[in-house]
Amino acid sequence: MKYFHLVWKNVFRKKLRTGLTASSIVIVLTLIVILTSLLEAMQADPSGGRGANRLVVQHATGLGNFLPLSQLQRIQQIPGVVAVTPELWFGGVYKDDKPENWIGQLSTNPDVYFDKIFDDAKIDPAVNAEWKATRNGFVAGESIAKKHGWKKGDHIVLKGTYIPLNADLVYIGPYSAGDESNIFFHNEYLNQSDWVLANKVTGLYYLKVDNGEDVPRVAAAIDKMFENSDAPTKTLTEKQFQLQFMEMMGNVKLLINGISLIILFAVTLIVANTVAMSARERVTEIAVMRTLGFGRGHILGFILSEAVLMSLLGGFLGVLLAKYLFIPALVAGAGKTSISIWLVNFKVSLSTLALAFAVSVGVGILAGFLPAIQSSRLRIVDGLRKVV
Amino acid sequence: MAIPLKYNLRNLVARKASTGMTAFVIGLVVAVFLCVLALVQGVTRTLSVTASTRNVIAMRVGSQAEMQSVITRDQADQMRSMPGPERTAAGAALVSPELITLINVPREDGKTYSNVQVRGMSPVGFEARPTVKIVDGRMFNPGTNEAIVSKNLSKRFANLNVGETLKTGSFRWVVVGLFDAQGSAYESEIWTDVRDLQQQYKRDMYSSVFVRLPDSEAANRYIETIKGDQRLKLEGKTERKYYDEQMITGAPIKALAFLVGIFTAIGASFGAMNTMYAQVSSRTREIGTLRAIGFSRRSILVSFVIEALMLCLAGGLLGIFFAFLVFNLFLTRPTGTMNFRTFSEVLFNFRMTPPLIAGGLAFAVAMGVVGGFFPAFRAARLKITTALREV
Numbered sequence: 001m002k003y004f005h006l007v008w009k010n011v012f013r014k015k016l017r018t019g020l021t022a023s024s025i026v027i028v029l030t031l032i033v034i035l036t037s038l039l040e041a042m043q044a045d046p047s048g049g050r051g052a053n054r055l056v057v058q059h060a061t062g063l064g065n066f067l068p069l070s071q072l073q074r075i076q077q078i079p080g081v082v083a084v085t086p087e088l089w090f091g092g093v094y095k096d097d098k099p100e101n102w103i104g105q106l107s108t109n110p111d112v113y114f115d116k117i118f119d120d121a122k123i124d125p126a127v128n129a130e131w132k133a134t135r136n137g138f139v140a141g142e143s144i145a146k147k148h149g150w151k152k153g154d155h156i157v158l159k160g161t162y163i164p165l166n167a168d169l170v171y172i173g174p175y176s177a178g179d180e181s182n183i184f185f186h187n188e189y190l191n192q193s194d195w196v197l198a199n200k201v202t203g204l205y206y207l208k209v210d211n212g213e214d215v216p217r218v219a220a221a222i223d224k225m226f227e228n229s230d231a232p233t234k235t236l237t238e239k240q241f242q243l244q245f246m247e248m249m250g251n252v253k254l255l256i257n258g259i260s261l262i263i264l265f266a267v268t269l270i271v272a273n274t275v276a277m278s279a280r281e282r283v284t285e286i287a288v289m290r291t292l293g294f295g296r297g298h299i300l301g302f303i304l305s306e307a308v309l310m311s312l313l314g315g316f317l318g319v320l321l322a323k324y325l326f327i328p329a330l331v332a333g334a335g336k337t338s339i340s341i342w343l344v345n346f347k348v349s350l351s352t353l354a355l356a357f358a359v360s361v362g363v364g365i366l367a368g369f370l371p372a373i374q375s376s377r378l379r380i381v382d383g384l385r386k387v388v
Numbered sequence: 389m390a391i392p393l394k395y396n397l398r399n400l401v402a403r404k405a406s407t408g409m410t411a412f413v414i415g416l417v418v419a420v421f422l423c424v425l426a427l428v429q430g431v432t433r434t435l436s437v438t439a440s441t442r443n444v445i446a447m448r449v450g451s452q453a454e455m456q457s458v459i460t461r462d463q464a465d466q467m468r469s470m471p472g473p474e475r476t477a478a479g480a481a482l483v484s485p486e487l488i489t490l491i492n493v494p495r496e497d498g499k500t501y502s503n504v505q506v507r508g509m510s511p512v513g514f515e516a517r518p519t520v521k522i523v524d525g526r527m528f529n530p531g532t533n534e535a536i537v538s539k540n541l542s543k544r545f546a547n548l549n550v551g552e553t554l555k556t557g558s559f560r561w562v563v564v565g566l567f568d569a570q571g572s573a574y575e576s577e578i579w580t581d582v583r584d585l586q587q588q589y590k591r592d593m594y595s596s597v598f599v600r601l602p603d604s605e606a607a608n609r610y611i612e613t614i615k616g617d618q619r620l621k622l623e624g625k626t627e628r629k630y631y632d633e634q635m636i637t638g639a640p641i642k643a644l645a646f647l648v649g650i651f652t653a654i655g656a657s658f659g660a661m662n663t664m665y666a667q668v669s670s671r672t673r674e675i676g677t678l679r680a681i682g683f684s685r686r687s688i689l690v691s692f693v694i695e696a697l698m699l700c701l702a703g704g705l706l707g708i709f710f711a712f713l714v715f716n717l718f719l720t721r722p723t724g725t726m727n728f729r730t731f732s733e734v735l736f737n738f739r740m741t742p743p744l745i746a747g748g749l750a751f752a753v754a755m756g757v758v759g760g761f762f763p764a765f766r767a768a769r770l771k772i773t774t775a776l777r778e779v
Contacts, residue, residue, distance in 0.1 A: 016665060017662060017665060017666070020658045020659075020661055020662040020665070021658070021659075021662055023655075023658045024655040024656070024658040024659050024662075027651055027652075027654050027655035027658070028651070028652075028655050030651065031647070031648065031651040031652070031655075034647065035648075038644075060492075060556065061489070061490075061491050061492065061556050061559060062489075062490045062491045062492030062503050062556065063490055063492070063503060064455060064489060064490035064503075065489065065490075065589070091456065093450070093452070159450060160450070161450060161451055161452060161456040162451070162455070162456035162457070162458065164448070164458070230590065234492070243500075244492070244500075244501055244502065244503065255423075255424075255427070255644075256644070259420055259423075259424070259648055262416055262419070262420050263416070263417070263420060263648075263652050263655070265416065266413045266416040266417055266652075266655070266656065266659075267655060267659075269409050269412060269413045269416075269659075270409075270413055270655075270656075270658070270659035270662065272409070273406060273409045273410065273413075273659070273662070273663065274662060276405070276406075277406065277666050
């Protein structure tokens, strides 16, 4: 630490060069923070990992096939099941067909939904109570409600797509959770409509099991129960259920990771080039320092610290830019594109910050390593003799 | 008078390590750029290729995708009796009521599952799509629960080769053929007979009606006729328009590609700029000498920009080489992404086209100009006297 000033001075000896190198680190780190946050947003777990006790029952053939509502009671009777609600993906069009108006719309049973199943979401008890009492009411994720500027009492109309019905709903209030891109309304609203399948079918069942150990048993029991019926089921944990959507984007994930690795490698080379140039110019100076009594280890440490300091500075700025400039700008600017739905959950998490820090240090060490070794191995006589 | 190109070339060669490293970095960036663009190209092509303006897809008014639409048997019968569609040699109108569903099938590794679209079609449905060819096995026979599968799909999922049985829930299909749809969206589908599918699903309805017409004008007239029929309550679109609207699926990938492209380009330009600045500062005396023997400021400026261009062009060529390596070694198999409208997987191939390659080179050249201009400007502005005095 006592040499920090020396290292600091050396980093800023050639301001332009350091500036350019740090800038490329800034850009790359900004990009990496954005990409990582984007991946996280896409993978957003509605429960933040606490949903291990929840199961989703879907048609064995896959989504898009209805399940009969008659299954509800039989599922409820399985020992270990705390509560279960039918849910239906409404998939209606809000305002117009533009992607920025895409909303996840699910019907559910308000009497048990936030109280017994999705119990780690935060909702004001007063809002919850009012929602239960309002048959055409809906609650929305805080982010999506903010995005559309809904106020209590606002009416929205969802034009049905595969369900031939226009849902006219009233906004009651927000809930907050890991995934805030959805709105929830009453099953009863659909059941009392003139849809031919009303009160007969549901898209899936969402249920909670009293403890984690019972999860596999309950899942197996449900699937066994309906195995030979008209509507065989496939019961998944909440996480597996989410994963089947992520799976379809699996290649995008691979692509993002691949791109991140390649550009990190590229920026390491850029930094290495800079550190090497600066070390080469200081050969005489390094020889003089050695003559004054600084050991090889000192020289190695100086050059390495310079590289790490430079990339940390760049990384720090990159994170700041990503968090306070680019991500807000992207959320605002991309609100009109179809990626806007991922951006609802688009935030820089602590783990991303830790990753950015680790990556910056890593780039510094990798880039500084070779030039530092070279400089420390320099023989004093050669260094003093060399004319730059 | 211009400074000979040989001067720049030799300078680059003389500083091997620094030149090589910069060119390598630019190569990597160009390769990344080409990969993401090839991806965008692949998605775009999948949704636009072979979609014809002669074909009409009819759905219920307001539906965004075939899967969301419901058409009754009566509506389908009405459409069959409408005049206009092309006919087969045997005289059957090329009107195919179709049922689209999703099934959850295991991937080739057997561990993960994904959603795939199944299209039940009338026997004329296949004839109505002349761009689709059977490449292995044969066509399915109605009434036997047989299916044909896109060749691309069979590579990506388990149990989809000829002779194998696809099991999902209580349904069974025997795969009897593989088809090739020239890279279009049909390559993400499984095709079977619509009645078989209706029976398995216990559904007495369709999702859409596919109609082939003699030409695109007839198609437009046909769409108007559907619109004008008050009893029908359906909406027709040309196949081209339908898939153009599905193009939204590619938008996230495109946005990602542009984000990555712009950021990496700026980052790499800084790297190139750094190298060029270092070149200029280590050659200060040389530049002074050049000025002293009569080369103008402008020739110095041009010369250094050209040097940066050469550097980046070398990087660009390297990048194209890298991209080819990646394409031929890692990206030979089709890739998938999710169609948000249908929750099913859309398959596509990475596509590297000559305009893309040219784009990659132009991208490298742009980095050269941006990265070279400021250092060159500094070199040109040096005063002869101070430059010569520099140690």
